[in-house]
Amino acid sequence: MIRVLLDTCVLFKPLLCDTLLCIAEEEVYQPLWSVDILEELERNLIRHNITEQAAQRRIGRMRQHFPDALVEDYQDLIPAMRNDPGDRHVLAAAVAGNAELVVTENLRHFPEEAANPYGLEIVSQDKFLLDQVDLVPRAVHEALTRQVSRYRREPRTLEDLVIALGTPGNGCPQFAKRCHADSC
Template identity: 50%
Template sequence: MFSAFFDTCVLFKPYLRDTILSIAEAGLYRPLWSTGVLEELERNLLERGVTGPQVRHLRNQLGVVFPGAEVTGYTDLIDAMTNDPKDRHVLAAAIRGGAEVLVTENLKDFPASSMQRYDIEAVHPDVFLLDQLDLAPRTVHKALRTQVSRYRHSPRSVGELLDILTNDSHACREFAAACRRDTMWRS
């Protein structure tokens, strides 16, 4: 099973986070993040008005559902990274965790020249989700149905979830369009 490292910007958006982690729960890949990413996520969520108890609950759930996903012991690699200085901790953790892909919306912060020697590719969440759909469409569709079944309020259907993932803040238009073309998700 391959490993994918997630940058804070991906984990910050609740429906995108839920989609990515629902697919991981289905066993398609092993998700990774770092202590630094989780600390940044916590700061950003608190700034957006999420309460401390809600943030602690999220971090706890991430650890319970995905034990071993939190990469530690990467700080010694940070200074050797050549990508954007503010995101060197992200690449260092991805390398230490053995990730094959680094999923981020900030692709400009991870130029290929900084990634090639470590055999890691930076990909946008839309591309990552499309790859998962191509690899295992039935599993992805089942994960999406499971995801929406957990919500008490909207979105209550996969179609409503895909509408959310299509909007500007989530920007997973290609993934949503591919799911809509496939009638499997409607069953």
């Protein structure tokens, strides 16, 4: 199973995070994150008016459902990373976690010359989700269907979920377009 490090920026958005993790529940890929990523996520959630308890609950559920996602022993690698200084911890965690991909919105923070020596591919959430539809369409459909079945508020239908994921706030316009065309 492919190992994929999820950057804070894609975990921050609740709908996108749910989508990524629902697909991971289908055992399509192994999600990875680090303590630094989870701490950054908590800080950002609180900064955006999520209570500390709610932020901790969300992160606690992530850790509970994906106990093997936490990458450890990456801190010594941080100084050797040659990407954006603010995201060196992300690249170091990907290397230590034997990830094949990093999913992020901040593509410019991970230039090829920084990622290539470690055999890492850096992709946007839109590209990652498009690849999953191409590789395992049935698993993606099952994941999205299960995702909307868990919601008590909008989006309550698969179509509404796909539309929401295609908005600029979630950053998956090509994935949404493909799902509409293919009836994800």
